[in-house]
Amino acid sequence: MRTLADELFREFREHSVSEFFRKNAAMLGYTGKIRSLTTVVHEGVTNSIDACEEAGILPEVKVWIKRVNEEPDHFHVIIEDNGPGIPEEFIPDVFGKMLAGTKLHRNQQQRGQQGIGVSGATMFAQMTTGKPTEVITSTGNGEIVRAEVMIDVNKNVGQVIRKTKMRGKWRGTKVRFDVKDVSYIRSRYGPFNYLRLTAIANPHVRIIFEEPDGTLTVFERGSEEIPDRPKPMPLHPAGVMADDLLVLAKLTKSKTVGNFLVSELSRMTKERVSEVERISGVNMRKKPSELTWEDAEKVVRAFRKMKFMAPSTSGLRPIGKENIEKGIHQILSPEFVAVVSRPPKVYRGGIPFAVESAIAYGGGAGRAVGRSEEGEIGEVETEGMELMRFANRVPLVFDQGGCAITAAVKSIDWRRYGVDVTTAPMTVMVNIVSSYVPYTSAGKQSVAAEPEIYEEVRNAVMDVARELRYHLHRKQRQKEREERAGIFEKYLPIIATKAAGLAGVDPPSFERVLMKVMGMEDVEA
């Protein structure tokens, strides 16, 4: 069985980079005019946030999308951060080398997993306009480097074709992609919504966005806390596949298969190695490099028969209840938020994951149906339920229909929670956190319907939906109380005055009766 990674590498060896890119455009996110633009923004912004976090800097990211020469499908995408900057010698690799420093099998929860990253955006720009990508960066050492980067498609290396330096006190990186065959629309698939979602899931990031028409939107920071970097986690035996074993075997420094298993996998001990040997019949003293496909399969089968301690979840980095709440308050200013961050679970018997979910109600929550002239975030007209999907904090904007998150949310009987999803001003947010998110396709925009994940998403969303129901119930009660009070305050004095008129006496005080009826349930209720 060959993995996607194997396919990628094979393709990569056999064809030129540009051909590879073209062939795999769909799975790299470069299909369609709207999606391609969003992908360029995504790659640039992700790169910026990752760099800032790694350096312990609170990220501030500015994004401009500018129309070029009034052409309908030609734009400059400019992304600037306050990150650590890129040392001059690394510029070509960061922006120009496809599959540089492969992230595959690092088994770490992270934003990108493809190893294409921002160089993909460079490639896309180069293919659509033939123009280099401009990089301006400084590590804060007083020297600012301006470089124009192109990819040498035959050698798959980045080339700086023009470089200038200047003095200046500044730190960060500013990149400009010159792209064609894209279009800018403020739909839920476009860059605006992508950045809005990013801001919600990353409340520590300040994002400033200027749209082609000049509209400026600032997604303010909701939190000053830089999230911990995820830790690489060894694979758990229950989640490991034969090809994982083979790849790891090729990279390990261990001398025997037995030692290799103990050092590369979690929850493995010498005793468990003997058990594996007994069940699988594979010689644990042979060199890892001599491990065959058949051996690997036998070992995996043995793993399946054994019971292991649950995998460590220390590598998972959920956004956290408090931060989700901050992000949502900052961006949606809703009247109500409920957040749940559920404890980790495993799927496929061994892959740890955790689900976080939030419901925001009222304010800017809900599916946008229009926006105010000023483009204020809080002043968007909304109607019906909006679903925000995230995997490891990254917004999933496309392929909503095929996603396990969508299916799980749709499967909920919302009426039980007092909600009409077609009208309620409501945003449901789901973040799946895992070192290995099972996407349905290489496009990485929808999560596969693993039963454990589906169930867990359902449970998480129902947790917050319950809280929403209490809120709506309280609100309804409050409204009814106010209505009641209004009605009684209006009519009791009339009754008192008229009765007094009939009796020929002074009107009695109605206050006591008012207090009494307000404290009572309605007699018919």
Added chain:
Amino acid sequence: MSKLKGLGGERKKKVLAKLGEFGKAIVQDFERGIPPRLKIPSRGTSNIVYDERHRYYVLGPAYGIRSAASMTQVKKLAQTLCVADFCRQLVNSGKFATLREMYYTAEGWETGPFYDQEESNILVEDLEAIFGLKREDLGLMPEEDGAAVFGEIVLKEDNSVIDATKAGRGGYTIPPTIDEVEFVKCKAKRVIAIETMGMYHRFVQERAWKRFNALIVGLKGQAARATRRFIKRVNEELGLPVYLFTDGDPFGFHIAMVIISGSAKLAYINHELAVPDAKYIGVTASDITNYKLPTDKLRELDVARLKQLQKDPRYNTEFWQREIKKMIELGKKAEQQAFAKYGLEYVVKEYLPAKLREVEGEKFINP
């Protein structure tokens, strides 16, 4: 003659006292911190029962609650009080208003206008049922006048004294505010109420009022509230026996029966309207055969209506059951004016004396 004194003043006192008590009870509730609630006799069909002893429809014991503690009822309660207070002002000033006038007046009330007149009419009925008073007692009057009276009675309306034999051929017109009217003098010994105005005028022309010492009342079909109240008053206050003369068909029967036993719809004030001792004299089914009257065939509708009447508790007497059965068997009906077959005077000279002798026996002396 003290009996003939107008009851207007006393009624007014009684009504104001009732309204005062009503208001007082609510004021006391407020003072005790208890949300006031009204018990309103239910007027639904299931609560309308035939009272065998009184021989008319009355309301049963069921009632609805209108509570100040209910969000959905408190407005209705306030409106009820507004209507009651409006009535107090009317009664106090001795003025009358129509239901329609009250409906328009409500536009200026604190409770705001009514949705439609039906809504305000129902509140009036509520008060009638609560107090056992007619709307006329509360200063509200129907739009239409009552019927005509001809005969030897003298009445006093405000400052006018009217002799019902000197009010022209049309007679004295019973006003909606008949309870305000004083009976000053009455020589008549009986009341003959007649369905059609044609026959009424025949009776007037033939001086039947003189001949029979009677008040001739022209009902103009189904009797108006004021007419019924007039008949009730002369029956009760002056002790005059009442005789009813209608067409010989189911509709004529029922015009008589509503005067005798009241209608189901007004069950809550039938004690003020029904004249259970009033007697039906004709035209009966027996009259049709006995007098060989010209007839019409019963229509399907007539037969259906007769069958309804057979089951109606008000008709549960030997007389009515016999006559209804007979009419169905005959398949015929006859109008009052069918007696003209024997000449215009026949009905007054022959038929009526015979009938009165039948009901009054020896007491009746043929003039």
